[in-house]
Amino acid sequence: MAYEVIKTIGNHRYRYRVESYREAQSGKVKNRWTYVGRADGEAQAAPSKRSNRDERRDAFAAAFLRLVERAALGDVTPAAIAREAGLSSATFYRHFRSRDELVAFCTQRAMNDLNARLAELKAIAPSEQQEQARLRAFAVDLVRRPSAPPGLFRAWSVLSPEKVREERHTRRIKAFTEYIEELARRDYIEAPEHVRRLAIALSMIVHTFTRRSVIESRLLSEEDYAVVADTFTRLIFLTA
Numbered sequence: 001m002a003y004e005v006i007k008t009i010g011n012h013r014y015r016y017r018v019e020s021y022r023e024a025q026s027g028k029v030k031n032r033w034t035y036v037g038r039a040d041g042e043a044q045a046a047p048s049k050r051s052n053r054d055e056r057r058d059a060f061a062a063a064f065l066r067l068v069e070r071a072a073l074g075d076v077t078p079a080a081i082a083r084e085a086g087l088s089s090a091t092f093y094r095h096f097r098s099r100d101e102l103v104a105f106c107t108q109r110a111m112n113d114l115n116a117r118l119a120e121l122k123a124i125a126p127s128e129q130q131e132q133a134r135l136r137a138f139a140v141d142l143v144r145r146p147s148a149p150p151g152l153f154r155a156w157s158v159l160s161p162e163k164v165r166e167e168r169h170t171r172r173i174k175a176f177t178e179y180i181e182e183l184a185r186r187d188y189i190e191a192p193e194h195v196r197r198l199a200i201a202l203s204m205i206v207h208t209f210t211r212r213s214v215i216e217s218r219l220l221s222e223e224d225y226a227v228v229a230d231t232f233t234r235l236i237f238l239t240a
Contacts, residue, residue, distance in 0.1 A: 057095050059085045061106050064099070068151035073158050078102075103155055107164060110148035114168060117147050118175035128188040132237055136229035143209045143220070143228050153214045165207070172203035180236060189237055198235060205231055 063084035067076045078099050082092045096102045120138060125131040146153070156164045176199035184191040192198050209228055212218045 053095065056085075056087065056091060057105065059087065060092060060095060060102055061109075064102055064106065065149045065151040068155050069149075073155060100159070103152075103159060106149075106152050107156070110152055111167070111171070114147040114171060117142060118171065121175055121179040122182075124179075124182060124186065124188075128237070131183070131188060132233055135232055135236065139206075139228050139232040140225045142206055143213070144225060146210050146214055150214045153210075169203050169207065172206060173199045176202045183236065201235060202232060 060081055063081050064076060067080060067084050071080075076099065078092045078096075079089050081099065081102070082089045085092075096105065123134075125134045148156075173196065177195050180189070180192065180195050180198060183189045205228060209220065209224065212224075213220045
């Protein structure tokens with residue numbers, strides 16, 4: 001089942017597609033959020049009808065992500081993706097020139113999702129104590145609900161192990177740097193001597209725990225999430 005949700009972050013509205021899936025390891029039903037686009041100015045407008053092109057591109061993307069979770073990447077060919085989507089290979093090539101182009105399409109959507117998630121850092125709470133609580137929840141959510149499906153992470157690990165990782169790392173560093181600087185401007189913390197180094201450490205924490213849960217398929221415990229929350233809070237508010 002899939003549906004759309006609009007979230008308000010700061011003064012802007014963002015659209016997400018939410019899909020339910022069953023986690024293979026635990027058997028639990030979970031939701032996967034995918035960033036779709038900005039929704040500013042749409043509050044009074046009826047949802048626009050999606051074109052057949054958009055629906056088929058989405059169908060191919062969903063089929064690819066399902067296949068790559070259960071099969072070796074070499075077996076996930078355009079023909080296999082088309083069969084999984086219930087469409088023809090000819091239809092696949094009308095929308096994507098190759099499997100790699102489909103991966104790039106999925107990657108761009110994941111990058112948009114990451115940008116929207118990081119934008120939530122800008123909604124700083126009105127007091128330091130409230131902001132510490134908000135930061136803890138944000139850090140846990142960033143690890144608990146990675147901004148890309150598991151299959152896409154696995155595809156990246158084979159097709160572009162450094163390129164995508166560095167791009168996501170760079171975006172997190174930028175967002176964390178701006179966040180720390182804004183906290184200092186509001187006198188929530190003392191301005192740290194090395195803001196970028198602190199931002200790099202925070203980004204690596206996210207990468208490490210996300211890799212454990214997604215690439216290594218190790219279910220994180222509530223203690224793991226508490227470690228993430230405690231580390232974010234201590235690094236920013238207690239040692240900054």
